[in-house]
Amino acid sequence: MPLNVEKVKYPLAAPATLPDVHDFASWLLAPAHRIPPKPTRPGLQAVLFDLDGVLVDTAAFHYHAWKHLADELTLPFDENLNRSFRGVPRMACLDLLLGEHARYFAIEEKTVLAERKNGYYLDQVRTLRPEDAAPGARDLLTELRAAGVRTAVVSASKNARLVLDLLRLADAFDTVVDGGDVTRGKPDPQCFLKAAATLRTAPQRCLVIEDGEAGIRAARAADMPTVGIAPVRGAQRSVGGLTDLSLPFLDAPYATP
Ligand code: BG6
Numbered sequence: 001m002p003l004n005v006e007k008v009k010y011p012l013a014a015p016a017t018l019p020d021v022h023d024f025a026s027w028l029l030a031p032a033h034r035i036p037p038k039p040t041r042p043g044l045q046a047v048l049f050d051l052d053g054v055l056v057d058t059a060a061f062h063y064h065a066w067k068h069l070a071d072e073l074t075l076p077f078d079e080n081l082n083r084s085f086r087g088v089p090r091m092a093c094l095d096l097l098l099g100e101h102a103r104y105f106a107i108e109e110k111t112v113l114a115e116r117k118n119g120y121y122l123d124q125v126r127t128l129r130p131e132d133a134a135p136g137a138r139d140l141l142t143e144l145r146a147a148g149v150r151t152a153v154v155s156a157s158k159n160a161r162l163v164l165d166l167l168r169l170a171d172a173f174d175t176v177v178d179g180g181d182v183t184r185g186k187p188d189p190q191c192f193l194k195a196a197a198t199l200r201t202a203p204q205r206c207l208v209i210e211d212g213e214a215g216i217r218a219a220r221a222a223d224m225p226t227v228g229i230a231p232v233r234g235a236q237r238s239v240g241g242l243t244d245l246s247l248p249f250l251d252a253p254y255a256t257p
């Protein structure tokens with residue numbers, strides 16, 4: 001049914017500068033305008049990129065932030081434990097750090113500790129510059145866009161949008177799903193399925209690029225082909241970095257013999 005703009009009432013939160021009722025109607029309907037048409041490209045239709053460890057190397061930032069907190073709590077922490085945190089949401093990482101002590105902390109205390117770690121992390125993240133984007137990222141994104149392949153960032157991080165802004169990569173993606181957009185983190189497939197739904201692509205036509213085992217498991221549970229950055233357990237194919245990737249390589253699982 002067409003919208004009767006004469007009957008639309010301005011909600012309290014309407015922007016103060018709306019010039020007329022027609023602009024108001026387009027503002028009201030804007031989200032619907034942003035729903036993309038169903039893709040018709042044969043083969044690969046979307047590439048879903050993990051952020052940390054794929055589009056930018058933040059592993060050292062996470063390591064130093066967790067190490068700082070672990071030292072304050074006199075808990076052991078090393079590179080191995082940090083590696084197992086890849087793709088794992090912040091609170092779940094804290095539980096892994098606290099180990100058998102986790103049950104002695106109230107949720108409020110854990111929240112304070114997780115926030116403290118995030119402060120240490122953000123102190124380092126704020127130093128990120130556009131040139132810190134992973135080598136090959138911009139060229140690959142340009143190649144995918146030119147070929148009509150949709151792109152998304154699918155990250156467990158609640159800082160994903162900030163990091164993308166600092167790298168000046170935010171506009172290079174059709175959608176972003178971050179740690180605040182889901183109720184279940186990786187290895188649950190929810191984040192990848194949400195991205196596929198937003199892009200209107202079948203999961204099987206979305207390829208996932210991941211550096212963490214939790215992410216690979218999530219992608220496999222979503223029925224999506226996977227490429228690991230450096231060897232990742234469970235990934236169907238692995239490469240050293242984004243510079244090794246090209247559209248023909250990513251399209252290969254869909255090629256008809
Ligand atoms: C993932 C990282 O991308 O985000 C994990 O690989 C991290 O190591 C998780 O724990 C959550 O990040 P944040 O920024 O919300 O603490």
Ligand code: MG
Pocket residue numbers: 050051052053054086087210211212215
């Ligand atoms: Mg990662």
